[in-house]
Amino acid sequence: KNEVEQSPQNLTAQEGEFITINCSYSVGISALHWLQQHPGGGIVSLFMLSSGKKKHGRLIATINIQEKHSSLHITASHPRDSAVYICAATFTGNQFYFGTGTSLTVIP
Amino acid sequence: NAGVTQTPKFQVLKTGQSMTLQCAQDMNHEYMSWYRQDPGMGLRLIHYSVGAGITDQGEVPNGYNVSRSTTEDFPLRLLSAAPSQTSVYFCASRPDRRGNQPQHFGDGTRLSIL
Numbered sequence: 187k188n189e190v191e192q193s194p195q196n197l198t199a200q201e202g203e204f205i206t207i208n209c210s211y212s213v214g215i216s217a218l219h220w221l222q223q224h225p226g227g228g229i230v231s232l233f234m235l236s237s238g239k240k241k242h243g244r245l246i247a248t249i250n251i252q253e254k255h256s257s258l259h260i261t262a263s264h265p266r267d268s269a270v271y272i273c274a275a276t277f278t279g280n281q282f283y284f285g286t287g288t289s290l291t292v293i294p
Numbered sequence: 295n296a297g298v299t300q301t302p303k304f305q306v307l308k309t310g311q312s313m314t315l316q317c318a319q320d321m322n323h324e325y326m327s328w329y330r331q332d333p334g335m336g337l338r339l340i341h342y343s344v345g346a347g348i349t350d351q352g353e354v355p356n357g358y359n360v361s362r363s364t365t366e367d368f369p370l371r372l373l374s375a376a377p378s379q380t381s382v383y384f385c386a387s388r389p390d391r392r393g394n395q396p397q398h399f400g401d402g403t404r405l406s407i408l
Contacts, residue, residue, distance in 0.1 A: 190336065217394040229384060231396035272336070276393025281352070284336030 190275050192285035199292050205260040207288045209273030218256045219282070220247050221272040229272070232258075263292045296320050300385050300400035307375045307407050315370040315403050317385030323398070324390045326368040330354065330381040331402075337384065343368055344391045375407045 189212040199205050209218070220233040233240050233247040235256070240247050244263075249256040260267055273285040301316045319326065327342035339352030343362040357379060359371040368387075372379060382404050386397040 216392075219396065221399075228401035229386075229399040231398070234394070234396050236394060274337075280391050280393035281339060281342075282337075282393065282397065284338075286334060286336050 190273055190283050190285040192273050192288050194288060195286065197288055197290045199263050199290070201264060201292055201294050203263050203292075205263050205267075205290065205292075207258045207271050207273075207290070209256045209258070209275075209285055211254050211256075211275045211283075213254075213277060214251075215254075215275045215277055216280070217276045218249050219274040219276070220256075220258050221274060223270040223272060223287070225269070232271075260290075265292045265294050268292050298385055298387055298398050298400040300383075300403050302403060303401065304404050305406070307372075307405070309375060309377060309407060311375050313372050313375065315372075315383055315385075315405070317368045317370065317400060318366050319368075319385075319387040319398070320366065321387060321389075321398065322365060323387035324365070326362065326385065326387045327352070327397075328358070328360065328368070328370045329384045329386065331384060332381050340370065340383075372405075377407045379405065380407045381405060 191210050193208050217236050221229050223229045235249050244261045246259040268291050270287040270289050272287045274282045298319045324345045328340040329337040331337050338354050341360040343349045346365050349360050382402050384402050385400040388397045
């Protein structure tokens with residue numbers, strides 16, 4: 187069964203803190219996606235990865251294929267990072283399966 | 295470059311009414327899809343299309359109809375609205391059916407059924 191689980195569900199951090207959001211999946215994937223959704227807004231793709239690590243500004247995404255686990259890290263967090271972060275996986279059928287999201291609030 | 299455009303952004307319907315949610319993309323993407331987003335659940339696939347004239351059902355298709363007469367447009371029709379269809383709806387597109395590429399999402403349509 188194609189399943190994607192995220193943790194934590196909610197996360198509150200002080201500005202400047204290092205943040206980690208976790209994602210695990212049930213079976214082998216073709217790609218793992220991290221998405222960002224701002225309150226009342228649309229959804230934006232942050233990263234797509236199938237191995238290793240990717241970095242964009244203060245955001246870093248890693249994946250461990252053997253452990254079926256991915257992490258999204260935010261360094262030096264800022265209030266503008268407050269959003270819902272969604273993990274999604276594509277399996278052999280090429281459909282996206284989404285986690286339930288992590289709601290992040292960064293307090294000044 | 296507009297990307298994926300959804301209209302309307304908000305809509306309130308009465309039970310039994312019908313309506314069409316519009317979705318258009320200007321990136322010449324073959325693959326388009328509709329999702330619904332409900333509290334505590336991940337995005338769920340309603341219908342998708344791999345090209346003009348080709349559509350298929352996703353995970354939660356009941357009560358919805360789609361068509362794809364052009365590459366650009368992929369409207370979602372609610373045939374007879376029910377309170378269970380109260381949700382936020384997102385249209386998305388990507389170049390083709392392969393899953394190892396990012397999807398582009400519209401801004402969403404917030405739909406309430408009374």
